[in-house]
Amino acid sequence: MMVAGARKIWLSAAALVLVHIAVLSAGFLAPYDPVVQNRNLPFAPPMHLHFVDSAGKFHVRPFVYPWQPSGDHLQYQEDRNRIWEIRFLVRQEQPGNGTTHNASLRLFGVDAPGYVFLVGTDDYGRDQLSRLLYGGQISLFAGLLGAALSLSLALFLGGVAGYFGSWVDDVIMRGAEVFMALPWIYLLLAVRAFLPLHLGARQTFFLLIGIVGLTGWARPSRLIRGVVLSAKQRDYVRAARGFGASWSYILRRHVLPEASSVALTQGALLVPQYILAEITMSFLGLGIGEPLPSWGNMLAALQRYYVLNSYWWIAISGFALVPVFLLYYGLSDALQARLGNAGS
Numbered sequence: 198m199m200v201a202g203a204r205k206i207w208l209s210a211a212a213l214v215l216v217h218i219a220v221l222s223a224g225f226l227a228p229y230d231p232v233v234q235n236r237n238l239p240f241a242p243p244m245h246l247h248f249v250d251s252a253g254k255f256h257v258r259p260f261v262y263p264w265q266p267s268g269d270h271l272q273y274q275e276d277r278n279r280i281w282e283i284r285f286l287v288r289q290e291q292p293g294n295g296t297t298h299n300a301s302l303r304l305f306g307v308d309a310p311g312y313v314f315l316v317g318t319d320d321y322g323r324d325q326l327s328r329l330l331y332g333g334q335i336s337l338f339a340g341l342l343g344a345a346l347s348l349s350l351a352l353f354l355g356g357v358a359g360y361f362g363s364w365v366d367d368v369i370m371r372g373a374e375v376f377m378a379l380p381w382i383y384l385l386l387a388v389r390a391f392l393p394l395h396l397g398a399r400q401t402f403f404l405l406i407g408i409v410g411l412t413g414w415a416r417p418s419r420l421i422r423g424v425v426l427s428a429k430q431r432d433y434v435r436a437a438r439g440f441g442a443s444w445s446y447i448l449r450r451h452v453l454p455e456a457s458s459v460a461l462t463q464g465a466l467l468v469p470q471y472i473l474a475e476i477t478m479s480f481l482g483l484g485i486g487e488p489l490p491s492w493g494n495m496l497a498a499l500q501r502y503y504v505l506n507s508y509w510w511i512a513i514s515g516f517a518l519v520p521v522f523l524l525y526y527g528l529s530d531a532l533q534a535r536l537g538n539a540g541s
Contacts, residue, residue, distance in 0.1 A: 206535065209528035216521060217341075220333030227327035228306050228313060229289075232488040235312065235322030238264060240271045240508050243317045251277040258282045261313050281311035317510035320498055325513050332490035332514060336479075337521070339405055340472035344464050346410025347471075348417060352460060355418035356448050359425025370422070376415035384412050385474055386483070398489050405484055409471045417463035421456045428455040458536045465529035469522045476518070492518065 219226060235241075244261040260282045262275035287306040307313050316325040358369040376384075388408050396404065425448075428434065434451050472492075478484035479493025487494060492514035499505045499512060 203535070205531040206528060209524050209531060213521075213524050213528065216333075216524070217337060220330055220337055223327070223330035223334060225302060226304050227324070227330045228303055228315075229324040229327045231323065231328045231331040231490045233323065235318065237266075238273075238312075238314070238318055238322045239320050240504075240511075241273055241314055241318040241322070242508075243510055244314050245275075246283070246315075250280060256280075256282070258284070261307070263311065264314075281307040281313065283307060283313060316513050317508070319495070319511060320504070325495075325510055328490040328495055329492075329513055329517060332492045332495055333517070335402060335485055335489070336472055336475050336492040336514075339402065339409070339475040340468040340470075342406045343409040343413070343471035343474070344467040346406065347413040347467055348460050348464050350410070350414035351417035351421055351463070352453055352456065354414065355421030356425050356453050356456070358418070359422040360429055360444060360448055360452060362426075366422070370419065373415035373418050376412065377419075382474070382477065385409065385478070386481075388412075390483075398485060401485055405475055405478060409474045413467055413471065417460065417467070420459050420463065421453075424456040424459055425452050428452045458532065462529055462532040462536060465525050465532060469525045472518070472521070476514075 223231075241264050244264070246259045246261060247256075248259055249255050250260075260280045262277055263279055263281060264273040265276040266272070267274045283305050284307065285305050287303050289301055289303050289306055305313070314324050314326070316329065318324060319328070354369050354373075358366040385408055429447075429452055431451075434447060437447050437451055475484055475491065476493035476496065479486075479491045480496050482494075482497070484493055485491040495514045496512065504511055
């Protein structure tokens with residue numbers, strides 16, 4: 198049973214690491230810059246990879262047919278008279294300042310003036326796959342950094358409350374109860390509403406991290422407090438106190454390590470909540486704004502009914518959330534089961 202639980206932990210963690218490496222490698226994996234527009238191809242559907250052309254000839258390299266607009270309402274059909282072969286490890290020229298150009302190595306691409314949109318385009322003709330990868334850098338790491346901030350506060354405040362007790366415990370825990378009683382999403386919206394709307398992308402990113410991190414420390418701090426209350430009664434803690442060790446040393450070396458499993462479990466639960474918080478804020482126009490992508494502002498186009506009804510690939514970032522959330526919750530379940538087995 199414990200072996201199966203450990204395997205589930207490692208598999209979930211390894212899959213999450215691969216996902217985060219993929220978004221960090223967006224400059225290599227994404228075929229295009231996420232803000233480059235192709236106004237001639239708005240809402241172009243995902244292209245199909247082919248190995249056999251219309252004449253029945255087999256091609257070793259996969260290829261795509263270019264889209265050709267047909268009729269009204271942004272309808273497209275494949276132009277079977279042209280073939281664009283997919284090439285791997287290609288250097289793509291990107292416009293720079295003035296007349297300079299920067300060449301970047303990409304995993305795959307096609308020769309100019311061709312294009313390849315494996316997950317379609319948005320209303321500005323921007324490649325959805327590229328925006329998904331670059332947007333994951335904002336959404337996924339907003340969750341990670343926000344959870345790290347919350348857990349840091351929870352470890353400190355929960356540790357202090359459990360170790361000292363008395364009025365210190367009462368003040369910290371009453372504050373935690375206030376935060377727990379408030380619906381976090383409404384608190385998040387209320388705090389953001391009082392802040393300037395027009396901020397740079399970097400300031401907005403760290404602002405979102407600060408807001409979600411400072412509103413989510415209460416529940417893990419209560420759990421950590423309970424662990425500290427138990428751990429401070431251990432014989433080795435009493436011995437360290439008898440030898441004159443300071444409270445900060447005892448907490449850092451003897452007490453808080455006991456809460457590491459609880460902190461990891463809570464972290465696995467908090468990260469998807471904070472990813473969802475960033476997506477919600479950006480979806481409502483209060484987070485990362487255009488033209489930079491995040492999974493939230495990519496979904497904002499679905500507020501228009503005709504987009505929701507006709508262009509399913511615009512919801513690609515929403516589809517990507519499902520496996521990410523399942524991996525985090527699976528990791529949390531496995532850590533919780535391991536913690537329960539260790540305590541029994």
